[in-house]
Amino acid sequence: MRTKPKILERRLVAQSRLFRVEEIDLEFSNGSRRTYERVPGGADSVLIVPMLDPDTVLLIREYGAGSERYELGLPKGVVERGEDPLSAANREIQEEIGYGARDLQIIHRLSIVPGYIQHHSLILLARDLYPSCLPGDEPEQIEVVPWRLDEIDALLARDDFDEARSIAALFLAMRVLEHEAL
Amino acid sequence: MRTKPKILERRLVAQSRLFRVEEIDLEFSNGSRRTYERVPGGADSVLIVPMLDPDTVLLIREYGAGSERYELGLPKGVVERGEDPLSAANREIQEEIGYGARDLQIIHRLSIVPGYIQHHSLILLARDLYPSCLPGDEPEQIEVVPWRLDEIDALLARDDFDEARSIAALFLAMRVLEHEAL
Structure with a gap:
């Protein structure tokens, strides 16, 4: 199993009543970096x-x-x-x-x-x-x-x-x- | 089949690079009104x-x-x-x-x-x-x-x-x- 990427930083980039959007900076185990957007979790x-x-x-x-x-x-x-x-x-x-x-x-x-x-x-x-x-x-x-x-x-x-x-x-x-x- | 609710208004309430969130005011065929948040469509x-x-x-x-x-x-x-x-x-x-x-x-x-x-x-x-x-x-x-x-x-x-x-x-x-x- 691969080593998970390191999360270098998280930033809140948009927010409404129901939705929050974060930007996260990732560093993968091979050194490559990416910035992704994601909607962090609420209730199941x-x-x-x-x-x-x-x-x-x-x-x-x-x-x-x-x-x-x-x-x-x-x-x-x-x-x-x-x-x-x-x-x-x-x-x-x-x-x-x-x-x-x-x-x-x-x-x-x-x-x-x-x-x-x-x-x-x-x-x-x-x-x-x-x-x-x-x-x-x-x-x-x-x-x-x-x-x-x-x-x-x-x-x-x-x-x-x-x-x-x-x-x-x-x-x-x-x-x-x-x-x-x- | 029911009559679809009328969309009374749409407002953009949050936006990031990838995501847009709209608020829509709906009036259902029975007269009841609701405001919902939704992510409008992009590419398939x-x-x-x-x-x-x-x-x-x-x-x-x-x-x-x-x-x-x-x-x-x-x-x-x-x-x-x-x-x-x-x-x-x-x-x-x-x-x-x-x-x-x-x-x-x-x-x-x-x-x-x-x-x-x-x-x-x-x-x-x-x-x-x-x-x-x-x-x-x-x-x-x-x-x-x-x-x-x-x-x-x-x-x-x-x-x-x-x-x-x-x-x-x-x-x-x-x-x-x-x-x-x-």
Whole structure:
């Protein structure tokens, strides 16, 4: 394994309410130097694969301010300060899809763009759901879209189901379910 | 399908060399208003799944300035102005893994965080490789790591192979290969 580059200096170069951008000067073990921009980390997020039954996942459709369109994806949210990831996941699904889960399992941890952004999403498989609603901060009712796992080809063919994290999480969850079924 | 929210106003709230952050005021079709921050789009990127042979993908190990550690992942890069995605992909693999590809196929388009970031990555399956190097702007030689697809469980279990895009792309490519083999 290579020796990590030395971080020679960090400078805050831009800041908004949600985002901070740092410039870091790096010296690699071969002596070459680079200055990179990066978004340093905040809280982790959770992304939940909620199974209504062994064959059906619950997706949500909501507006993406980044993409400027309605997107199909998995429920998700930020782990609040003092909250553990399992509680955060159970809160988010009660806010977004109207179910809690008696069985929540962390199955993976994903980064988004490790070259530029310091952030991790924990992927949770949620099973044994029970109806339960919590008020969220959503601007409108989120549409819940049940999808059968044996129709995943049709889902992947859709233009509005394209988030890397949701696709990775769904494949990872299906893998856990398949391994359990063996 | 719901009516998209109206964008009432956009304001640039932070800017660095690489990143711009906008604030947008939205009015949803039910009348509720929200102000969100977002990173507006730049160029698309390409992420390549290069197959050395039908069973072996070529991964790279490089330092992630966001995560501050060495990461295993797929070769990738930005589509330059005036460049088409296939040429960009073939340039990136020659820069990063020392191969070009005679057979390049766009198999998917992924977003990263559609709630906040307007960016798309095209996923390409690269086959029929030939040795060819192009000089890149990398600070150090990138380590190329061949990985057999039948050992993907061991890859997914690694802490340093965690980028959502790379994991999604690998599953999507394996799906294309499996469908072809049927």
